[in-house]
Amino acid sequence: MVCLLCGFDLGKDADGNNIKGNHSQRTCTMRSMPCMYRLLPTSKFFKPGGTVSYLDKGCVHELKCPRCRAVGHLRHTLRITDELYARNNAGDPIRVKEAGFVERASDYMYKKLDDPHAAELKADVVGKSYRHHAVKNRLAGTAAALAGNLY
DSSP, X not given: OOOTTTOOOOOBOTTSOBOOOSOSTTTOTTOOOOOTTSSOTTSTTOOOSSSOOTTSTTOOTTOBOTTTOOBTOOTTOBOXXXXXXXXXXXXXXXXXXXXXXXXXXXXXXXXTOOHHHHHHXXXXXXXXXXXXXXXXXXXXXXXXXXHHHHO
């Protein structure tokens, strides 16, 4: 399965089956959404109300961007547009396949980010995901070997 945000893909095994992993659009570290309360009311992702619920985990409502000092986003917060995202059953934004991967500066809320730095952010996330998967597989193999020594 390919992550629609960063493009992370484990590929296929020798039999042609997809290699399973736990990286998806929901778990991708690039998933940093803007505060839905601060969006324009015309946006389909706008949440009415003036306060942020404690249930909105990871909301950047009160956070200030360390680069541009604007409130409501961080340097890596993604820009939500109706063309790039759709709503899932829970009402959360999900990136659509036709939008492609996040790799342009225009995909981010931070206005001073340029395309080369946006590509670096993506490459960094994909690299960390591959390293995480390799470590997880190595630890699983070690655990299996230890269990084999015990029994």
